Amino acid sequence: MKNELLTVEEVADFLRTTPNTIYRWLRSGKLPGVKLGKEWRIRKEVLDSKLVESRPNLKRQSLMDEIEPKNNHMMAIASNEADLYNLEAEFFKKGLALNHRLFKGCWWQNTDDVRQELATRGLPVEELERKNLLTIVDLAKKYKSMGVQGPIKAWTDEANITNELGYNFLWGSGSPGLGSCGDFSNLIHFESLLDDTLAKLNVVGICPYLYKDSTKDNLNEFIELMNCHQNVVFYSNDSFVYLKNSLS
Incomplete structure (x- = not known):
C-alpha cells in the first residue's frame, strides 16, 4: 500500500x-x-x-539465519556489553519464533540485570519466566558449588525439562569470561565438556565472550576456545562475521 x-x-x-x-x-x-x-x-x-x-x-541483519535450528554450539565475540545483550536478545527472539524454550546462563552477568537488559530489548521476560518458557540460572554459583559439573548439570537439566515439556529444542546462551573458571585450563575443560554434552542433547547453545577480554597476550587462548565450538561469530554494532569451524 x-x-x-x-x-x-x-x-x-x-x-x-x-x-x-x-x-x-x-x-x-x-x-x-x-x-x-x-x-x-x-x-x-x-x-x-x-x-x-x-x-x-x-x-x-541475517545472523540468526546462519544459525541452524538443530544441535549447535557456537562461540560469539561481542565488542562490548551492549552488543552482547543485543546478540542474546536477537538469539532468543529467533528461538521463540521457532517455538523453542529458552535458557540463559549467567557467569559475570547479574541475573536481575539480565532480566532488565533483555526486557528493554523487547523480550517479555516476566511472562516467559511465568510460563516456564525462559529460565535464568547463575552458572558462576553452580561452578562455585560443584566445579565444572555444576554448569554442565544446569544445561543438561534444562534440556531434559525442555524435552519433558514437549519442546523440540532448548535455545540457550551462557556468558563466560576468560576468568570464569579460575585457571584457563579449567575453562577449556568446561567448554570441551559442554561441547560434548550439547552434542547429545536437543540444544542450540551460544557462548558470548566480550572482546575487551581479548589482548595479544591471550590470543592463543581465544583460538583454543574457538576450537571447542562448532561455529564462531564476531559481532559488533549490528555487523557480524560468521565462521564455521572445520575442525569440529
Whole structure:
C-alpha cells in the first residue's frame, strides 16, 4: 500500500534487529522517518528503497539465519556489553519464533540485570519466566558449588525439562569470561565438556565472550576456545562475521 506507515517494532522485526537499533538509525538520519507526536513512523516505500540501495546491509541483519535450528554450539565475540545483550536478545527472539524454550546462563552477568537488559530489548521476560518458557540460572554459583559439573548439570537439566515439556529444542546462551573458571585450563575443560554434552542433547547453545577480554597476550587462548565450538561469530554494532569451524 502506497504511503503505508510502519512502526519501529514492525521495522525491527522485518530487519531482524532491535527497536533500539531502529531508534538510533532514525535519530542519526540513517533511516528516514516521520514523528507523529512522540512516536516514530517509517514509510514502507522509504524502507523498500533503502533496502535496494543498501543490499550489503541485508546480510548484516541475517545472523540468526546462519544459525541452524538443530544441535549447535557456537562461540560469539561481542565488542562490548551492549552488543552482547543485543546478540542474546536477537538469539532468543529467533528461538521463540521457532517455538523453542529458552535458557540463559549467567557467569559475570547479574541475573536481575539480565532480566532488565533483555526486557528493554523487547523480550517479555516476566511472562516467559511465568510460563516456564525462559529460565535464568547463575552458572558462576553452580561452578562455585560443584566445579565444572555444576554448569554442565544446569544445561543438561534444562534440556531434559525442555524435552519433558514437549519442546523440540532448548535455545540457550551462557556468558563466560576468560576468568570464569579460575585457571584457563579449567575453562577449556568446561567448554570441551559442554561441547560434548550439547552434542547429545536437543540444544542450540551460544557462548558470548566480550572482546575487551581479548589482548595479544591471550590470543592463543581465544583460538583454543574457538576450537571447542562448532561455529564462531564476531559481532559488533549490528555487523557480524560468521565462521564455521572445520575442525569440529
